[in-house]
Amino acid sequence: MDIGKNLEAILKIKNIKQKQLANAVGAAPSTVNNWINLGRSIPAELVIPICEFLKITPYELLTGKEEEKNVGIQNSIVNNSSNIEVTGIKHESNCIKNELSETAAELIRVFEMLPVKEKVRLLNMVYAYEDEYVNKKS
Numbered sequence: 001m002d003i004g005k006n007l008e009a010i011l012k013i014k015n016i017k018q019k020q021l022a023n024a025v026g027a028a029p030s031t032v033n034n035w036i037n038l039g040r041s042i043p044a045e046l047v048i049p050i051c052e053f054l055k056i057t058p059y060e061l062l063t064g065k066e067e068e069k070n071v072g073i074q075n076s077i078v079n080n081s082s083n084i085e086v087t088g089i090k091h092e093s094n095c096i097k098n099e100l101s102e103t104a105a106e107l108i109r110v111f112e113m114l115p116v117k118e119k120v121r122l123l124n125m126v127y128a129y130e131d132e133y134v135n136k137k138s
Helices: 003-013 018-025 029-037 044-054 058-063 071-078 102-113 116-137
Strands: 083-086 089-092
Touching (some): 044 058
């Protein structure tokens, strides 16, 4: 996985110049160039601003592909929305509609307490685990 190359492809698709991205997130154009061409790491604190500017999810930035399922969850997190659709169960702030297992309710409770950056990080870990688990079963 090469985040720099993913970023380059997204910029090309969206017809956005590196300089425009740099200005939007407060980075030097040479820094953006280094992410793309030298494989330098994008600082964690810039991932969300980059995604917001490009109107993409962190998953798309990290993997280079848009995920069909759970996109609503990621967009809700990136947009800091209080309403999140979780596998068909509407979850508003700390009020859970429908019945969830105690474990699922606890996961949601803990998730809600995390800062946005950590929510995104946790979701990406869950998606990676899910991909591994699904591929293992196939």
